[in-house]
Amino acid sequence: MNLNTELQKNNSFDAIVVGTGISGGWAAKELTEKGMKTLVLERGRMVKHLEYPTAAMDPWQFPNGDRPTQEDLKQQGVQNRTGYTVKQSSKHWFVNDLENPYNEVKRFDWMRGYHVGGRSITWGRQSYRLGDLDFEANLKDGVAIDWPVRYKEIAPWYDYVEKYIGVSGQNEGLYQLPDGKFLAPMELNCVERELKKSMMDKFGRMLTIGRTAHLTEKLEHSPQRGTCKFRDRCIRGCPYGGYFSSLSSTLWAAEKTGNITLRPNSIVYELIYDDTKGKATGVRIQDAETGEQTEFYAKVIFLCASTFGSTHIMLNSTSSRFPNGFGNDSGELGHNIMDHHLSVGANAEAPGFDDMYYSGRRANGVYVPRFQNIGKDKREYLRGFGYQGGASRQGWMSMVAEMAIGADLKQAIQTPGMWTIGLGGFGEFLPYHENKVYLDKEKKDKYGLPTLTFDVELKDNERKMRKDMSREAAEMLSAAGFTNVKEYDKEIGPGLGIHEMGTARMGRDPKTSVLNKFNQVHACKNVFVTDGSFMVSSACVNPSLTYMAFTARAVNYAMDEMKKGNL
Amino acid sequence: MNRREALQRAGLVLGYAVSAPVLAGVLKGCKAAPELTFKPDFFNPDQAAIVSEVAEIIIPKTDTPGAKDVGVPGFIDKLVKECYSKEDQDRFLAGLKEFDEGADDFMDLDHDKQVAYVKKVHDEALAAMKSGASKERPFILKMKELTLVGFFTSEPGATQVLQYEAVPGAYRGCVPLSEVGKTWAT
Numbered sequence: 225m226n227l228n229t230e231l232q233k234n235n236s237f238d239a240i241v242v243g244t245g246i247s248g249g250w251a252a253k254e255l256t257e258k259g260m261k262t263l264v265l266e267r268g269r270m271v272k273h274l275e276y277p278t279a280a281m282d283p284w285q286f287p288n289g290d291r292p293t294q295e296d297l298k299q300q301g302v303q304n305r306t307g308y309t310v311k312q313s314s315k316h317w318f319v320n321d322l323e324n325p326y327n328e329v330k331r332f333d334w335m336r337g338y339h340v341g342g343r344s345i346t347w348g349r350q351s352y353r354l355g356d357l358d359f360e361a362n363l364k365d366g367v368a369i370d371w372p373v374r375y376k377e378i379a380p381w382y383d384y385v386e387k388y389i390g391v392s393g394q395n396e397g398l399y400q401l402p403d404g405k406f407l408a409p410m411e412l413n414c415v416e417r418e419l420k421k422s423m424m425d426k427f428g429r430m431l432t433i434g435r436t437a438h439l440t441e442k443l444e445h446s447p448q449r450g451t452c453k454f455r456d457r458c459i460r461g462c463p464y465g466g467y468f469s470s471l472s473s474t475l476w477a478a479e480k481t482g483n484i485t486l487r488p489n490s491i492v493y494e495l496i497y498d499d500t501k502g503k504a505t506g507v508r509i510q511d512a513e514t515g516e517q518t519e520f521y522a523k524v525i526f527l528c529a530s531t532f533g534s535t536h537i538m539l540n541s542t543s544s545r546f547p548n549g550f551g552n553d554s555g556e557l558g559h560n561i562m563d564h565h566l567s568v569g570a571n572a573e574a575p576g577f578d579d580m581y582y583s584g585r586r587a588n589g590v591y592v593p594r595f596q597n598i599g600k601d602k603r604e605y606l607r608g609f610g611y612q613g614g615a616s617r618q619g620w621m622s623m624v625a626e627m628a629i630g631a632d633l634k635q636a637i638q639t640p641g642m643w644t645i646g647l648g649g650f651g652e653f654l655p656y657h658e659n660k661v662y663l664d665k666e667k668k669d670k671y672g673l674p675t676l677t678f679d680v681e682l683k684d685n686e687r688k689m690r691k692d693m694s695r696e697a698a699e700m701l702s703a704a705g706f707t708n709v710k711e712y713d714k715e716i717g718p719g720l721g722i723h724e725m726g727t728a729r730m731g732r733d734p735k736t737s738v739l740n741k742f743n744q745v746h747a748c749k750n751v752f753v754t755d756g757s758f759m760v761s762s763a764c765v766n767p768s769l770t771y772m773a774f775t776a777r778a779v780n781y782a783m784d785e786m787k788k789g790n791l
Numbered sequence: 792m793n794r795r796e797a798l799q800r801a802g803l804v805l806g807y808a809v810s811a812p813v814l815a816g817v818l819k820g821c822k823a824a825p826e827l828t829f830k831p832d833f834f835n836p837d838q839a840a841i842v843s844e845v846a847e848i849i850i851p852k853t854d855t856p857g858a859k860d861v862g863v864p865g866f867i868d869k870l871v872k873e874c875y876s877k878e879d880q881d882r883f884l885a886g887l888k889e890f891d892e893g894a895d896d897f898m899d900l901d902h903d904k905q906v907a908y909v910k911k912v913h914d915e916a917l918a919a920m921k922s923g924a925s926k927e928r929p930f931i932l933k934m935k936e937l938t939l940v941g942f943f944t945s946e947p948g949a950t951q952v953l954q955y956e957a958v959p960g961a962y963r964g965c966v967p968l969s970e971v972g973k974t975w976a977t
Contacts, residue, residue, distance in 0.1 A: 411965070453960050455958055581971040624935050630910075639968075
């Protein structure tokens with residue numbers, strides 16, 4: 225046996241999964257549970273469940289009241305565009321921007337972390353299904369291309385992933401927001417109940433408790449996970465496994481099978497394409513610590529490196545067969561970037577509930593399902609938006625603007641401040657071919673790899689929608705009797721929804737799409753892409769649950785195809 | 792060389808350090824300034840003394856600890872040094888100077904006059920902010936913000952003045968305030 229075949233043997237697996245976030249974790253779980261020896265590659269550092277350095281810390285254990293220092297802002301200035309991630313308690317889950325640069329033709333906010341578990345550690349956990357209102361939208365509106373999937377095909381997979389990850393929520397029987405398999409819902413507070421009643425009475429609109437991937441009941445199949453303890457420190461990682469992450473759930477399941485090999489610090493920079501076989505035979509990686517380059521081989525490859533991560537790999541994988549990027553016969557790879565546009569809505573004060581309060585910190589809010597452009601409702605823009613928000617009583621920070629100081633202040637602060645309530649819109653973002661990302665081969669990162677350049681903007685449809693998003697919120701808050709209602713619309717870069725999607729969309733026609741309806745690359749049957757890049761439209765709901773459902777379905781399909789000898 | 796520098800140099804030459812309070816006492820005749828409760832890293836001793844006293848006036852020791860007890864002055868010194876941009880630091884120091892000058896030497900006032908002066912400057916600043924006359928948050932309100940952050944993220948502030956549960960275990964959304972008691976620290 226010569227060295228080459230030895231390497232080939234040691235570095236060969238049944239399957240390779242690139243990425244360990246929401247999608248990668250699901251691919252790893254499904255593949256390993258079906259008996260596939262699976263190599264899971266993660267570009268960032270190793271993290272194991274329970275290795276959350278700040279999770280158990282109290283407020284007084286953080287320097288500077290948990291604020292970022294000037295040095296933090298120098299290292300993570302782009303990541304700090306969220307305003308909530310670069311803190312002493314959570315900054316280690318976000319990249320160093322100096323070491324991980326990208327380029328912006330127009331402002332674009334790319335928020336991410338490189339470590340095992342990816343953004344499944346820091347995600348917002350809101351979990352909603354797309355419905356046929358969404359799957360049929362492009363076809364009906366004549367926008368972009370049609371989704372190759374309808375709700376009834378994906379519904380069983382939504383059932384499957386919801387039951388596994390545990391989603392707390394309330395079924396409401398709405399066409400635009402399909403019901404799910406939910407654990408007990410969390411409670412609304414007094415002011416939210418008031419708004420719910422008013423919205424139904426005066427507008428016939430629904431307000432429901434957020435559907436969130438938290439355990440309000442134990443899951444028998446995941447004994448390692450406990451229920452949510454209402455600490456609201458999710459972004460630090462949960463030592464109870466109270467919310468779903470790859471670490472607490474899917475990677476744990478994959479580990480249990482004995483079929484997973486997890487390799488951190490492994491930057492996949494290229495797919496290996498074999499022209500004679502018409503297949504990808506593996507991937508090339510660069511070790512983030514040693515710089516060493518290695519090849520790994522497998523029968524089937526799942527790209528789950530995040531929308532732009534996977535797109536970077538595909539754009540960088542050129543060959544005589546794919547001169548413009550892997551599987552890019554359509555020319556759509558890197559195009560049609562979508563996010564959800566947000567930071568627009570209204571706030572108000574809610575008088576009349578001074579004798580009521582709450583206990584516990586609910587890491588969840590209220591949800592107002594889309595009501596625009598449904599049935600007889602017609603707007604001057606396409607699609608629509610939902611609201612996320614909630615009510616709370618002001619705490620000590622509000623005292624800055626109160627007259628009291630001294631002993632008076634100490635006394636006054638012990639009574640909670642006024643109730644305030646807010647509704648923030650999450651708007652659908654249409655897929656525009658010209659909203660794109662591409663490689664800059666001149667400008668390289670510290671690994672010598674080309675960097676990404678973003679050219680993305682909101683257009684007329686989104687701007688019209690934003691006006692409606694703040695106006696409708698204000699109208700509903702006023703109608704509920706709340707006071708001092710204020711609309712807001714903060715200019716942000718696209719990307720700040722951290723719901724990037726669309727750069728390798730699925731479709732029926734290989735001429736206009738990169739993937740088929742099973743997330744399989746049209747032009748290379750043994751490569752699947754199941755992160756947000758497959759999305760054909762953005763809908764207005766948080767997308768992670770949809771990535772999970774499509775990933776599980778794609779693995780199931782890949783295994784069937786393998787059995788039939790088609791891969 | 793002004794008088795202060797001269798005295799400090801004299802101290803160095805003579806081989807002993809003149810502590811800030813002693814120095815302040817020498818400079819002002821007889822009134823003894825309170826000992827600093829921390830060793831400033833960013834502020835000079837005079838600035839640190841003013842920051843300490845103002846913080847303690849905003850949150851004084853009562854039957855529960857005050858700003859000095861929980862280390863708020865040191866907290867502010869570190870935060871302004873590490874978290875403020877150079878521009879914001881300069882603005883803060885300029886505001887402090889203006890505040891001090893407005894009192895014709897704040898540390899020279901007796902305690903009651905210090906409290907009355909802080910209250911006056913504070914109320915005027917709030918009124919100006921609320922009327923929209925002042926856009927930038929003035930020194931006294933920055934001090935108030937920093938004092939509140941330092942105090943209520945401290946263990947005594949969070950657990951003795953307010954209440955704190957590290958692991959609540961449950962969420963109850965609509966409960967009489969009388970059952971909950973007082974404001975949650977977080």
